[in-house]
Structure formats: structure tokens, C-alpha cells
Amino acid sequence: MIRTAVPAEAEAVAALHLRARSTYYPDGVPPSDRDWRDVWRDVIERPDGHVLCxxxxxxxxxxxxxxxxxxxxxxxxxxxxxxxxxxxxRRGLGTALHTACVEEWRADGMRTAVLDVHVDNTRARAFYTRQGWIPDPENPPADGDHHEYLRYSVHGNHGPGNGTS
Incomplete structure (x- = not known):
């Protein structure tokens, strides 16, 4: 089932976030002084944001x-x-969650979607490519960006959720 997250789930979401991030940082997740439970609670409670789980x-x-x-x-x-x-x-959950996002974006009248992905996260980059995302040459990562993110974007009806790129 895919649904909107609620503030009481911030701790569970933060724990999932840490487990997932740990997979693409080969030397471990960089130290942070952030309390990710508070961060996620704020994200979930944002009136202009959406969190699907x-x-x-x-x-x-x-x-x-x-x-x-x-x-x-x-x-x-x-x-x-x-x-x-x-x-x-590899059980289809990512594809189902991505599809739910795209459906909500389209229902909300969004025409462009963008994301940043860590350059070393080859699994995520491959996933997004399979979903129809393409590199955005107009918005490359900044020189010296220590996170080394790549940007992908999809415009209009060409891209996520419809198998075209």
C-alpha cells in the first residue's frame, strides 16, 4: 500500500532513510549533527510538501x-x-512508489520534475534511467560539489511513468 506519511512516523522514516543511505556511502554515512527524526517530522508537516510511503x-x-x-x-x-x-x-516497490509520485505530480499539474542523485549511487541512477529520467545538461553539478550529485529532469508527458525518455 502507498499512502501519505504522518508525523508520528518520522522515526520510522528516518531509520529507513539511514539504512538506504548506508548502501551508497562505501565508507559509511558522513557524520551529521542533524536529528533526522526532527528533519523528517518537519518535512512531513510542511504544508507545501508531500511525503508518500x-x-x-x-x-x-x-x-x-x-x-x-x-x-x-x-x-x-x-x-x-x-x-x-x-x-x-528488486520487488517492484520502488517502481510502485515512483508511479504513485508521478500520478500525484500529473494530478497537481506539474510539467517538470527534477532530482539530484549521488554520482556513486549507480543503483539509483540505473533505477531512475529505467523510469525514464534523463540527465539535465543545463544544470550540471557545481564544480567542487563535495556530494557530486547529478541532476536528472523530465519534462511534460515524456519521462517518468510512461517508458519514454
Whole structure:
């Protein structure tokens, strides 16, 4: 089942976020002074944001957060976080969660979707490519960006959820 997350689930979402991020940082997740439970609670409670979660057997096994960034066109949405519990990979949950995101974006009149993905996260990059995302040459990562993110974007009816690129 895919549904909207509620603030009481911030701890479960933060734990899933940590498990998923741990898979693409070969030397471990960089130290942070953030309390991810508080971060996720704030994200879930944002009036302009959306957090969808995939639930299986009563537990959260996937999460996606998105919103229109400040100053961006009203028909642009950014996928800020997209995580599937590593114990649930290759079972179709990511595709189902992604499809739910795309359906919500289209229902909300979004024409452009963007995301950033860590350059070393080859699994995620391959997943997004399979979903129809393409590299955005107009918005390359900044020189010296220590996170080395790549940007993908999809415009109009060409891209996520319809198998075209």
C-alpha cells in the first residue's frame, strides 16, 4: 500500500532513510549533527510538501518526498528523497512508489520534475534511467560539489511513468 506519511512516523522514516543511505556511502554515512527524526517530522508537516510511503505488513519500506522548491516555477516539482529499504529491493516497490509520485505530480499539474542523485549511487541512477529520467545538461553539478550529485529532469508527458525518455 502507498499512502501519505504522518508525523508520528518520522522515526520510522528516518531509520529507513539511514539504512538506504548506508548502501551508497562505501565508507559509511558522513557524520551529521542533524536529528533526522526532527528533519523528517518537519518535512512531513510542511504544508507545501508531500511525503508518500510504501507500507508492507504494517511497516514503512519505502519513502518519497517532493515539493516545488522556493523560487521555482509553479509547475516544477523536485523529488528530494526517494528510498526503499535495502531488504526490499528488486520487488517492484520502488517502481510502485515512483508511479504513485508521478500520478500525484500529473494530478497537481506539474510539467517538470527534477532530482539530484549521488554520482556513486549507480543503483539509483540505473533505477531512475529505467523510469525514464534523463540527465539535465543545463544544470550540471557545481564544480567542487563535495556530494557530486547529478541532476536528472523530465519534462511534460515524456519521462517518468510512461517508458519514454
Amino acid at each position: 510504501a507500507v508492507e505488513h504494517g511497516g514503512i519500506v519505502g519513502v518519497a518526498s517532493f515539493r516545488t522548491p522556493d523560487g521555482a516555477p509553479a509547475d516544477l516539482v523536485k523529488l528530494f528523497q526517494f528510498h526503499i529499504d535495502p531488504d526490499h529491493w
